[in-house]
Amino acid sequence: MTEMLSGGEILIRALQDEGVEQIFGYPGGAALHIYDAIFKQQKVEHILVRHEQAATHMADGYARATGNPGVVLVTSGPGATNAITGIATAYMDSIPMIVISAQVPHEVIGTDAFQETDMIGISRPIVKHSFIVKTAKEIPWLVKQAFYIAKSGRPGPIVIDIPKDTTDPNELFEYSYPESVSLRSYKPALKGHSGQIRKAAVALLKAKRPIIYAGGGVVQGAAEDELVAVARLTGFPVTNTLMGLGSFPGNDPQFVGMLGMHGTFESNNAMHHADLILAVGARFDDRVTNNPAKFCPGATIIHIDVDPASISKVITADIPIVGPAKPVLAELHASLQAELANHPFDKSSLEAWWKRIGQWRDAHGLDHDQRRRKSESGQLLPQQVIQAVYRATRGEAFVTSDVGQHQMFAAQYYKFGRGRQWINSGGLGTMGFGLPAAMGVQFAVPDATVVCVTGEGSFMMNMQELSTCMQYALPIKIVNLNNQALGMVKQWQDMQYGGRYSHSTYRDALPDFDQLLRSFGHHSFTARTLDELDAVVDEAFSDELKDKLVFINAYVDPDEHVYPMLVRGGALEDMVLSKGVA
Amino acid sequence: MRRLLAVLLENEAGALSRVIGLFAQRNYNIESLTVAPTEDRTLSRLTLLTEGDDEKIEQVTKHLNRLIEVVKVNDLTEGAHIERELMLIKVRAEGNGHREELYRTCRIFRGTVVDVTPDSYTVQLTGPTKKLLAFMRAIGETSILEVVRTGVSGIGRGDKILEL
Ligand SMILES: Cc1ncc(C[n+]2csc(CCOP(=O)(O)OP(=O)(O)O)c2C)c(N)n1
């Protein structure tokens, strides 16, 4: 017997059949039929947030931790517009996400009805694709397509806009969920071009000063093992983008650290002086290239990416390879092994290259800077906080971050061991991302230690979610690098605007975070010195507080800057390394 | 460099706005655009005239292909092709001498007079854009009352076809 369901029920059934376990949402008029359908079933758990932006970041965090699309449900009008920042955040970082936005009924679309907004129009430039539902009958097919498109190729967010009349509980339709999907106009590459891969292998073997530049595409494409295999076989240095951190073990001797705006001295220099760059799942973002005209002048560039539009967009690739990182790297590995038979690596050049990298690292590596700073400043340094958290979590926590100096310190000083461990808004740079993203991770992986590294400015952009954390008993550990300012803005004002702090400070207007957190039923500790920090970190990560949300309010040196920092308009080798020294 | 792109698109609501949105968002310009369903009602065919060097057009093509509803993209200017545009032009036509001269010019350009009043002709003209512009020059700016152009449509020469 065929089942007869309403549009609202069909939607939720389709989500069940797609294997969705949790959705993040917030109700409202146009969504109420759907909410009633949610009430009548148990398989899909709905998480009630406090702001739709946070729902999207939670779904995003969920997706980044698992690789499966995160699902959001919002009402029409303000519910939909509140979701926009989170959709854009996911879009910029290629995160699979399904956003279901309720819409006013068909008969009033276009009349400026109450809570009507053209969600398809508003979201068009920041989605991979979008659908508006015309009849309840097509919902299963649209949901099936949405998940397929969101996950495959270069992933991204999908909006499904559902006018209220198509979810009417009084109109019933036969339900069945499609088994498979194939679209004539959408055929993502499943493997790379073998001829190109062989060409790449030959180029790798000839390299004297090579570097592997791996980005978020390696994480998204679950190609970490293949990346390590290629790195081992070649012995080449590996650098990661901000999005790629964790795709190669942060403690590995072949790892030279992050590159770009706040990359390490050794990685930026190695890039600049390289004669060969193997770029995998990275898109030559402007935070990485600095001035494209001065970018890595002597390098042959091999670029592997699943999205052809990312290749040669900023920097022209000499050997472009379109395809997912995993099969391409696996084939590259095999191809290298075959070529090795008649052409060995240039061992002596590679040795000399590593020696040079070692010299850069010794001269201005991160740890070197740390030693110097420790002795200079009496105050707690943000880097020390990250290092303490790294030790307390044995480097195993999922770490989400917000945007600002604290984000860069986390990226530099927490050594990530695996892909998906480091979760931040790299492309859009969305303050307010960290806490809800951490919540999404904790929902996805309930037993994991989840740390949110934040700054007081970013934290205050979505702190209403502390209430959601209370409702769902989420044991997140929040580490607030409290410099009592919009630190990153202030740093730019120090460096480029003669220290004129235009609207980047609010020192006397900050809340007592300990009290604030306690009012939401959470634990909170303040640390001002290194000793206090050690005690607080031990307690926060102790077994007694394992199941609790704990906030660490660490007052850090407000004058600390993030270094290295690329010189604007320069090459990758042009870095400011410390205050007053260019 | 002038480029003529032929695009096969799913004939669905919203598909065209994605193409146009892409051009706006990526700061590419659209010189002209024609669109209509093909013999297969599920597909629309667009001819899009734009400017750009090889690199730019490669990016435009890639981004067009990235749109889910775009089925095929072809740069017609890469090979031999035919371009046609249709123009309806209303011109001042007063006094016998002037009217006859206009009519002659019109015949030289193989135009058709499709509407007549005592003071004006409406002429229909098809051809490559260059020809339409030449016609306008020939009759002189002061005679022109109103111009409507469809924008360029294009198709490859020979056996080559743009298909699924
Ligand atoms: C939503 C949003 N608004 C503005 C910015 C610009 N911005 C980047 S970093 C920053 C300061 C962040 O301050 P805080 O969260 O305290 O971090 P800190 O730099 O002090 O560590 C600002 C305002 C942004 N990235 N996101």
Ligand SMILES: [Mg+2]
């Ligand atoms: Mg701050």
